[in-house]
Amino acid sequence: xxxxxxxxxFRILKIGQSMTLxxxxxxxxxxxxxxxxxxxxxxxxxxxxxxxxxxxKGEVPNGYNVSRSTTEDxxxxxxxxxxxxxxxxxxxSSYRGELFFGEGSRLTVL
Amino acid sequence: xxxxxxxxxxxxxxEGEFITINxxxxxxxxxxxxxxxxxxxxxxxxxxxxxxxxxxxxLIATINIQEKHSSLHITASHPRDSAVYxxxxxxxxxxxxxxxxxxxxxxxx
Numbered sequence: 529x530x531x532x533x534x535x536x537x538f539r540i541l542k543i544g545q546s547m548t549l550x551x552x553x554x555x556x557x558x559x560x561x562x563x564x565x566x567x568x569x570x571x572x573x574x575x576x577x578x579x580x581x582x583x584x585k586g587e588v589p590n591g592y593n594v595s596r597s598t599t600e601d602x603x604x605x606x607x608x609x610x611x612x613x614x615x616x617x618x619x620x621s622s623y624r625g626e627l628f629f630g631e632g633s634r635l636t637v638l
Numbered sequence: 639x640x641x642x643x644x645x646x647x648x649x650x651x652x653e654g655e656f657i658t659i660n661x662x663x664x665x666x667x668x669x670x671x672x673x674x675x676x677x678x679x680x681x682x683x684x685x686x687x688x689x690x691x692x693x694x695x696x697l698i699a700t701i702n703i704q705e706k707h708s709s710l711h712i713t714a715s716h717p718r719d720s721a722v723y724x725x726x727x728x729x730x731x732x733x734x735x736x737x738x739x740x741x742x743x744x745x746x747x
Contacts, residue, residue, distance in 0.1 A: 570736075571737040573734055620681075625669055629681040632679040634679075
């Protein structure tokens with residue numbers, strides 16, 4: 529199993545650009561999450577999904593959108609990128625409470 | 639006050655020392671998670687526990703539900719244990735976790 533795979537690992541965006549962070553997992557987990565990690569801060573939940581077709585907002589959803597058309601994929605879309613979205617983004621899945629993380633995507637908005 | 643507080647924020651140890659990282663939380667929980675984040679960013683789940691103690695190799699995690707406190711111990715620490723250790727607890731509303739800010743551990747040879 530590849531586990532949780534995120535792409536890209538690094539990206540630089542200009543203010544106002546849009547992009548999609550891809551996340552896929554091959555463990556057939558229903559629960560998936562997107563977090564952002566800012567320096568010196570704990571992980572903050574952006575969006576989560578409890579299964580295909582179901583998504584819900586987390587703590588910091590503004591400026592982001594998600595979709596969950598399949599169990600495997602949970603992409604995160606940034607519309608109109610802003611400097612405040614400069615962060616490291618982690619996708620995760622869980623099964624029976626145990627967490628599995630992707631390797632992270634470092635995004636810089638200039 | 640944060641719902642999840644870790645201490646210390648930073649910890650430097652010599653190889654071979656016994657390490658303790660603490661986590662206190664204010665919400666009621668069903669289980670607590672300990673995670674490890676290595677330089678370069680990858681996050682790995684170490685433990686999920688709801689009572690008592692769990693051991694994996696040189697790592698031991700304990701939890702006291704009544705006192706809302708958990709500890710992560712590392713015996714015979716090694717430079718490869720250098721990482722950020724993160725405590726996380728679920729909110730009462732199910733699958734959403736609240737994360738501590740992490741403890742940066744550096745083990746010197």
